[in-house]
Each structure stands twice: as structure tokens, then as C-alpha cells.
Amino acid sequence: MKNDKSFIIVGQGLAGTILAHHFLEAEIPFEMWDSPATHFNSSQAAGGIFNPVTGRKLEQTWLADELFPYLFDFYPRLESLLGTRFFFPMPLFRPFANVEMKSWLLERKAQIHHDFLRWEEDGVWVEQAGWVDVATLLRISRDYFAAKGLLKEAPYTGSQAIFCEGFHGQQNPLWSRLPFLPAKGELMEICSDEPSEEYILNKNGFIVPLGSQHFKVGATYAWKEFTNETTPEALEELTKKLALMGVENFALIQQKTGIRPATQDRRPFVGFHSQEKAGIFNGFGSKGVSLCPYFAKQWTNEILGKTIVHPEASIRRFYHLFSV
Numbered sequence: 001m002k003n004d005k006s007f008i009i010v011g012q013g014l015a016g017t018i019l020a021h022h023f024l025e026a027e028i029p030f031e032m033w034d035s036p037a038t039h040f041n042s043s044q045a046a047g048g049i050f051n052p053v054t055g056r057k058l059e060q061t062w063l064a065d066e067l068f069p070y071l072f073d074f075y076p077r078l079e080s081l082l083g084t085r086f087f088f089p090m091p092l093f094r095p096f097a098n099v100e101m102k103s104w105l106l107e108r109k110a111q112i113h114h115d116f117l118r119w120e121e122d123g124v125w126v127e128q129a130g131w132v133d134v135a136t137l138l139r140i141s142r143d144y145f146a147a148k149g150l151l152k153e154a155p156y157t158g159s160q161a162i163f164c165e166g167f168h169g170q171q172n173p174l175w176s177r178l179p180f181l182p183a184k185g186e187l188m189e190i191c192s193d194e195p196s197e198e199y200i201l202n203k204n205g206f207i208v209p210l211g212s213q214h215f216k217v218g219a220t221y222a223w224k225e226f227t228n229e230t231t232p233e234a235l236e237e238l239t240k241k242l243a244l245m246g247v248e249n250f251a252l253i254q255q256k257t258g259i260r261p262a263t264q265d266r267r268p269f270v271g272f273h274s275q276e277k278a279g280i281f282n283g284f285g286s287k288g289v290s291l292c293p294y295f296a297k298q299w300t301n302e303i304l305g306k307t308i309v310h311p312e313a314s315i316r317r318f319y320h321l322f323s324v
């Protein structure tokens with residue numbers, strides 16, 4: 001995992017990038033290997049949304065009270081360091097799907113946490129939401145690491161490293177016993193004068209305003225094939241989602257795809273192997289933007305001997321799989 005003096009981080013997707021920034025801040029030496037030519041990534045296709053409220057019951061996402069204060073601290077600091085804007089806090093609106101859904105939710109209002117919610121006649125506003133321009137964050141970080149001589153653009157084939165390989169991790173013999181559950185996703189970028197540019201719309205899909213009448217529209221989920229090819233079926237599904245969100249007229253700019261590195265228990269894989277000199281920072285599924293900063297901080301602190309990683313995210317919960 002370490003050569004003479006530093007760690008090797010494999011993968012400059014969102015996970016590896018955010019971990020590397022935490023290592024730099026903590027003065028933990030590393031070099032980074034990345035190979036998009038041979039290993040396509042998920043991060044370039046991400047909608048980039050962070051949203052503390054999830055599901056039809058309007059539940060708070062796991063650890064929202066810890067994750068969200070930290071991401072609101074971390075991304076602006078990183079913007080200052082890199083001199084580029086990629087963090088866009090923005091309200092998110094969830095219209096009620098129909099009258100039945102509205103009364104179903106209103107009946108349960110007393111049991112719902114309201115810290116992040118503001119109720120209106122036709123839906124709820126979610127506070128502390130927004131989106132990260134992940135492609136820009138990765139591009140600028142890549143230049144930053146390269147300028148410091150920390151980046152090697154080549155596939156890594158060794159076994160002593162910290163692996164941030166996204167869904168490719170399940171092909172790595174070190175980690176192939178872990179319960180990955182990858183999910184292919186597609187989204188489209190469009191130009192239209194119909195959606196609002198003021199907020200993210202979330203109704204069985206999402207519309208994220210990028211500025212200048214450009215929007216991201218997502219996303220699909222599929223578990224059958226894991227190529228990097230976009231599909232006509234996903235384009236049709238996304239077009240239907242868009243219509244259900246009230247948008248009929250648009251020009252398609254591009255369609256994107258990626259494989260979300262999701263896991264069966266919906267929790268990340270963070271920490272060191274029990275038998276090998278290797279570590280893993282992976283399994284962030286469809287929530288890399290909100291999960292990666294908090295767990296990069298936790299793991300960095302664990303490496304420095306200050307705290308330990310949350311037990312539901314720590315790879316220790318799977319140590320029994322490595323010893324058989």
C-alpha cells in the first residue's frame with residue numbers, strides 16, 4: 001500500500017479525488033494513478049446533486065446531520081484552494097405526485113423530520129440541497145495534482161494501494177468478495193426555455209439548472225449490463241420523465257452514462273484490508289457527492305490515529321469474508 005514514503009491512491013474519480021485532497025491537507029504523502037482510457041468512470045456522468053431528504057416518505061438520508069454541515073464546509077474551502085467554482089447550493093422542490101400522495105404525506109406530517117423541509121400547497125421545498133459540477137472539480141483537481149507531480153496516467157496493476165476504483169473494484173481480486181451491487185445510470189443534458197433556472201426539480205427524476213438555459217435531466221437505473229454505451233431505451237425513459245415534469249420542448253445536447261458503485265447494504269466500503277497491505281474507498285453508490293467528503297475526513301483521521309470510521313461504513317464489517 002505504501003512504497004518507501006507514500007501511499008498509492010488508485011482512481012481519480014470523485015472518491016479518489018476527495019480522499020487525495022484530504023491527504024494533502026493532512027500532509028499524508030501519496031501518489032495517484034488513474035486510467036480513464038482503460039477504466040471508464042461514473043463521476044463524469046453524475047447529476048452531482050446533494051439532497052438531505054430521500055424517498056417517498058421524505059426521510060432524512062443516512063447521517064444527514066453529520067454529512068451536510070461538513071460538505072457545506074468542505075466544498076467552498078476546496079473552491080477557494082482551486083480557484084474555481086463548482087459548488088452550487090440551490091433549493092430543491094418536490095411537488096406532490098398527486099392528491100392521494102399529498103394527503104398520505106399530510107397524515108404523516110407529525111412523524112416526519114422537518115429540519116430540511118418547508119411545506120407548500122403543491123409540494124415541499126428541501127433546504128441545504130444543491131449540486132456539484134463534478135466534471136469541473138475532477139478536471140481542475142487533475143491539473144492541481146499533476147502540477148504537484150502526484151499523478152500517473154496509467155492503469156495500476158499492483159496490489160499494495162488504496163483502491164478508489166469505482167465499480168471496477170468488483171473485478172479486483174482483493175475486493176471481489178465484497179457485496180457490490182453496481183447500477184448503470186444515464187442522464188441527458190438539454191437546452192430549453194421551459195424549466196426554472198432557480199431550483200432543482202425532483203419528481204420521479206430530476207432537472208438541474210446549469211445556467212444559460214442548460215439543464216441536466218436524470219436519471220435511469222439498470223442492473224443488466226455494465227458497458228459504457230448509452231441506450232435508446234434510456235433516452236426514451238428520460239424524455240418521458242421530462243414530460244412528466246412539464247417540459248415538452250428541448251434540444252438534446254448529449255446523453256451520458258456511468259456505473260454507480262453501489263453496494264448491497266447501501267453503505268460505503270472504507271478502510272484497510274485485514275490480510276493485505278491494501279485499502280478501499282468505494283461503494284458510494286448514487287450519493288458520492290454527499291458521502292465522500294465526510295468519509296474521507298473520517299478515514300484520514302483514523303489514519304492519523306484520531307478517530308475511527310463509522311462502523312456501518314468501515315470495511316471491518318466484512319473482515320470475515322477475507323479470512324476464509
Ligand SMILES: Cc1cc2nc3c(=O)[nH]c(=O)nc-3n(C[C@H](O)[C@H](O)[C@H](O)COP(=O)(O)OP(=O)(O)OC[C@H]3O[C@@H](n4cnc5c(N)ncnc54)[C@H](O)[C@@H]3O)c2cc1C
Nearest residue numbers: 011013014015035042043047048049156166185287288289
Ligand atoms: C447517471 C448518474 C447520475 C448520478 N447522479 C448523482 C448525483 O446526482 N449525486 C451523487 O452524489 N451521485 C450521483 N451519481 C453517482 C456518482 O457518480 C458516484 O457516487 C461517484 O461518482 C463514484 O465515484 P468513484 O470515484 O467511486 O468512481 P468512478 O467515478 O467510477 O471513478 C473511478 C476511477 O478509478 C479509475 N480506475 C479504476 N480502476 C483503475 C486502475 N486499476 N488503474 C487506474 N485507474 C483506475 C477510473 O479510471 C476512474 O477514474 C450518479 C451516477 C450516475 C451514473
